[in-house]
Amino acid sequence: MRRETLLNIVLFALLPATALAAWMLDEPFIITLATKAAILALAGVGLNIALGLGGLISFGHAAFFGLGGYAMGILASHAQSYAPLMESPFLIEGTKSMPVIWLVAIVTSALAALAIGALSLRTSGVYFIMVTLAFGQMLFYFTISWPAYGGEDGLSIYVRNGFPGLNTLDPLTFFGVAFAVLALVLWGAGRLAKSAFGLALSAARQNPERVETVGLAPYRLRLVAFVISGAITGLAGALFADLNRFVSPTMFSWQTSGEIMVFVILGGVGRLFGPVAGAALFILLEHVLGGLSEFWHIYLGLILLLVVLFARGGIVGTIAGREVAHD
Amino acid sequence: MSPILFIEQVLNGLQSGIMLFLMAAGLTLIFGVMGLINLAHGSLYMVGAFAAAAVAGWTGSFVLALAGALAAAAAAGAVIELLVIRRLYDRDHLDQVLATFALILIFSESTRWLFGSFPLYLDVPAALSGPVRLPGGILYPAYRLLIIAVGLVVAAGLFALIARTRIGIQIRAGEADREMIGALGVDISKLYTLVFALGAALAGLAGALVGAIQSVQVGMGEPVLILAFVVIVIGGIGSIKGALVGALLVGLTDTLGSVLLPIFFSSFLEQSSATAVGSALSSMSIYILMAGVLLFKPTGLFGEA
Amino acid sequence: MKLKSLITAAAITALSAGGALADAHGGKLKVGMITTLSGGGAGLGIDVRDGFMLAIKGNDQIEVVTEDDQQKPDIAVQLADKMIQSEKVDVLTGIIWSNLAMAVVPAATAQGKFYLSPNAGPSALAGKGCSPLYFNVSWQNDAFNEAAGAWANENDIKKVFLMAPNYPAGQDMIAGFKRFYKGEVAEEVYTKLGQTDYAAEIAQIRASDADTLYFFLPGGMGISFMKQYAGSGVEKNLMGPAFSFDQGILGAIGDAAVGVKNTSHWSKDIDNEANKKFVADFQAEYDRLPSLYAAQGYDTALLLVSAMGKADVNDAAAFQAALEEADFASVRGKFKFGPNHHPIQDIFMREVVKEGDIVTNKILGVAATDHTDVYGAECKM
Known part of the structure; x- marks a missing residue:
């Protein structure tokens, strides 16, 4: 068994083990933290498809995270107040059902990713980084100044949305839901990377000319990857909103884009389980350091810096070695 | 809107563009020469403003405060170049973004640890505190005219530095071919430290100048950092001329957008919703401008592919 | 420590x-x-x-x-x-x-x-x-603004220029002021949240025929605005809720804030x-x-x-x-x-003054006695 496979199994087991231990010790807050790690890891897995597989450094994934969150917020707030979303030409009601909300979140963010990607992919390098940032900022300022859904105050949903047959109010059950989604997406992302599409995408990252001579258009490969990536991050946004029972424009801020990127880089760019390791470590640091000092950001910054400078390939890369390094 | 007021608003737009240029010039210089995305540029701007406020507090002299800001930002720039940044030149943009993001966290909280959580006091010098009357009867703050003057001097200085001096030749050679100038016997690592410190000093100067009419507080660097990135991307990364043009474009769009859009919408919407829609759109306007420019010129106005 | x-x-x-x-x-x-x-x-x-x-x-x-x-x-x-x-x-x-x-x-x-x-x-x-x-x-978020509106009615303020950031708290503040204020509103301007440069707004204020500027710009936004306003030579009465003129912020604005009237439920005097x-x-x-x-x-x-x-x-x-x-x-x-x-309390009108070297607030009078919010009627508990 390869070292990375072994590590992946450990990483995969880490979150449910933590949640179960916390459940047995009656520490519900630790379960909440594990849930948060699973959801943020999911956002990272989404970004990693664009970033690791496609080589597309998106600094605007907060746009999809936020759209997913607002899909949840808007649908649930309408269901909460029994006011339909629209009445003509046809009736659309709000909903408190997670599967419906997820579907809406995925479709909305996929469409947004299609539009943003189609425009942004005309550029490359630093320009791509910055133009994706620009789209994120547009949505951020739009949600702040748009009064219908709370503006900067955001939207509170008083009761967590439901999943047929499950009591999502129970922290462990909700963790189970989030983790199952993460597992499913990880499986899909693993398959994607090994599929013909994934291989072509990887090839387009390393050598676009060669891909073109084979008759594939790198632009279209990248656009599809960007859409899949955005849709997964949007799904994570909907789950994150459900974890907090709250959405706000903060989800659209450039710091959110930066944080999702941090999970990926911290864990290891292009590694399937990189975002899981990155998100888990980030939340652990936030939790532990936050209790140590008012100025804990200094320590967080130092640790991030040390990882970039001396642990190339992130956590997974350092532990598993560079045997399947992407570059 | 009266013509005088319109002219005044155009002037305001140009002036805010010049302020942005001071910030963007260092950023684009560092990118052009070393190929480095430096998110911590905003932190150097903050260092400049805090150093200026501290020196002004001790000595009461604005000139000394500016000197202190330049020195502190250049020193901070040199130190992080030697310790961190030089390890990032041959890394990809991703590592650079994360490492300099980490530097922001360290700089911000260290500054708060040193100076406390409350905004600091820094004021314009008494001699420049009032308005002056421009031709046409426009009253304009004297200090803002100083900022315009400094911005133009810096722009001219940078053009001269790059076009006429020995360092400028080395910088241009380095942009074109990094190995080549190493082979020619130029100490490239020293050159890079120097360029980085110069860029940092420019950010520090901007922080001190702008800090006198804005709030000197932790986190002041981030909003202006994002704007500066918008500027250099519009202008074409690495181009000083592009930074100047981009800055003026952004300044004008932002200022005139916030003034004209509510008026435009009030011609067919009722007052309160016109104000709301106009303000919302104007806060998005520069990002729309940037996306628009990149769609037609994917490497910015003056950038090379 | x-x-x-x-x-x-x-x-x-x-x-x-x-x-x-x-x-x-x-x-x-x-x-x-x-x-x-x-x-x-x-x-x-x-x-x-x-x-x-x-x-x-x-x-x-x-x-x-x-x-x-x-x-x-x-x-x-x-x-x-x-x-x-x-x-x-x-x-x-x-x-x-x-x-x-x-x-x-x-x-x-x-x-x-x-x-x-x-x-x-x-x-x-x-x-x-x-x-x-x-x-x-x-x-309640509207309290200081309603009191300021009431105070304006009684202190010969005829025409105001209103300014706040474009987000819910800003919109509420303006609405609160207008709920009590009976005079004329010259203009209403919404700025960007987190805006740092106010040259364009100051030019609009200068061009307006309002006698008083009422504004809500919390934190760093207020500091930036006040410094820039001081250098502009515009001389209108300034008024606002206390958030931009509190002790933690006054130190950073300095003399530029002296003379500003602001409403608060508390003052150190x-x-x-x-x-x-x-x-x-x-x-x-x-x-x-x-x-x-x-x-x-x-x-x-x-x-x-x-x-x-x-x-x-x-x-x-x-x-x-x-x-x-x-x-x-x-x-x-x-x-x-x-x-x-929610509180029933007096809201004071304060003025920023200089005491020795320290810029601070002094009470001018009561702007609203036993003030309470207007939302209580909707509250069923």
């Missing part, structure tokens, strides 16, 4: 007291304080916390758990979960910002926890979203024993002048202590009744709760 030692001392007294009283929850009470202690908005949270800790100094019946929300709503929500689920606190307090309060308060009260707001009073929580367990010890003691003790403890946020933190703690003397927190109905009595000597002088658990 006086602060740290204070917190440690409080923790140690709490621990030792906890040992002695471990068997009975008795009169003891655990407070969860979620406030902003890092980043650009940290000054406000630190003041609330320091005011609160000052009031309970030496009180071994109260244990306080403090956490930093980083001014992020999602972090605040998670901290509230932690406080409720793991720390098992009895009372929550500390939040500075309306948007964070909206994220935390409904969920906290739904889980049966008391919440005392030491700052921020979004209208939803005063009206339809009110709760028997939610007590606002500061103000309110003449009563409680306030004198508070101002003196705060300066002795922390070596700086207290701000209105510190005063609110202090009052919040006094309210809590007064209720603890009357009822056990485990008897929610009795504890709620004890809080409703508001039987404490507020640093504001008069203080009582309306039926929606």
Whole structure:
């Protein structure tokens, strides 16, 4: 068994083990933290498809995270107040059902990713980084100044949305839901990377000319990857909103884009389980350091810096070695 | 809107563009020469403003405060170049973004640890505190005219530095071919430290100048950092001329957008919703401008592919 | 580092007291304080916390758990979960910002926890979203603005120029002012949230024929605006709610703020024993002048202590009744709760003055007597 496979199994087991231990010790807050790690890891897995597989450094994934969150917020707030979303030409009601909300979140963010990607992919390098940032900022300022859904105050949903047959109010059950989604997406992302599409995408990252001579258009490969990536991050946004029972424009801020990127880089760019390791470590640091000092950001910054400078390939890369390094 | 007021608003737009240029010039210089995305540029701007406020507090002299800001930002720039940044030149943009993001966290909280959580006091010098009357009867703050003057001097200085001096030749050679100038016997690592410190000093100067009419507080660097990135991307990364043009474009769009859009919408919407829609759109306007420019010129106005 | 030692001392007294009283929850009470202690908005949270800790100094019946929300709503929500689920606190307090309060308060009260707001009073929580367990010890967001509108009517202000950032609190502030103000509005301008340069707005103000500028620009936005306004040579009356002219901010604006009129429920020169003691003790403890946020933190703690003397927190109905009595000597002088658990209090008009080298506020008069909010009618509890 390869070292990375072994590590992946450990990483995969880490979150449910933590949640179960916390459940047995009656520490519900630790379960909440594990849930948060699973959801943020999911956002990272989404970004990693664009970033690791496609080589597309998106600094605007907060746009999809936020759209997913607002899909949840808007649908649930309408269901909460029994006011339909629209009445003509046809009736659309709000909903408190997670599967419906997820579907809406995925479709909305996929469409947004299609539009943003189609425009942004005309550029490359630093320009791509910055133009994706620009789209994120547009949505951020739009949600702040748009009064219908709370503006900067955001939207509170008083009761967590439901999943047929499950009591999502129970922290462990909700963790189970989030983790199952993460597992499913990880499986899909693993398959994607090994599929013909994934291989072509990887090839387009390393050598676009060669891909073109084979008759594939790198632009279209990248656009599809960007859409899949955005849709997964949007799904994570909907789950994150459900974890907090709250959405706000903060989800659209450039710091959110930066944080999702941090999970990926911290864990290891292009590694399937990189975002899981990155998100888990980030939340652990936030939790532990936050209790140590008012100025804990200094320590967080130092640790991030040390990882970039001396642990190339992130956590997974350092532990598993560079045997399947992407570059 | 009266013509005088319109002219005044155009002037305001140009002036805010010049302020942005001071910030963007260092950023684009560092990118052009070393190929480095430096998110911590905003932190150097903050260092400049805090150093200026501290020196002004001790000595009461604005000139000394500016000197202190330049020195502190250049020193901070040199130190992080030697310790961190030089390890990032041959890394990809991703590592650079994360490492300099980490530097922001360290700089911000260290500054708060040193100076406390409350905004600091820094004021314009008494001699420049009032308005002056421009031709046409426009009253304009004297200090803002100083900022315009400094911005133009810096722009001219940078053009001269790059076009006429020995360092400028080395910088241009380095942009074109990094190995080549190493082979020619130029100490490239020293050159890079120097360029980085110069860029940092420019950010520090901007922080001190702008800090006198804005709030000197932790986190002041981030909003202006994002704007500066918008500027250099519009202008074409690495181009000083592009930074100047981009800055003026952004300044004008932002200022005139916030003034004209509510008026435009009030011609067919009722007052309160016109104000709301106009303000919302104007806060998005520069990002729309940037996306628009990149769609037609994917490497910015003056950038090379 | 006086602060740290204070917190440690409080923790140690709490621990030792906890040992002695471990068997009975008795009169003891655990407070969860979620406030902003890092980043650009940290000054406000630190003041609330320091005011609160000052009031309970030496009180071994109260244990306080403090956490930093980083001014992020999602972090605040998670901290509230932690406080409720793991720390098992009895009372929550500390939040500075309306948007964070909206994220935390409904969920906290739904889980049966008391919440005392030491700052921020979004209208939803005063009206339809009110709760028997939610007590606002500061103000409803509109209060200072309504009082300013009333004051303007009586002080010969005929035409105003209104300015606020384009977000819900800004829109509420403007609406609050207009609700009471009867004169003419020359123009209404919404700025970008976090805007730093106000040259364009100042040009509009100069061109306007308004006699007074009424504006709400909290934090750094206010500092930037005031400095730039001072250099512009425009000379209109300036007026606003106290948030841009509080002690923590005045130091950064300096002389440029002198003469500005601002409305507040508290000022360090309110003449009563409680306030004198508070101002003196705060300066002795922390070596700086207290701000209105510190005063609110202090009052919040006094309210809590007064209720603890009357009822056990485990008897929610009795504890709620004890809080409703508001039987404490507020640093504001008069203080009582309306039926929606929001304050009925006097709002003062203050003017920024220079006392020696220090720029600070002085009371001009009362802008609104026994002021209360307009949302109470929608509150059914």
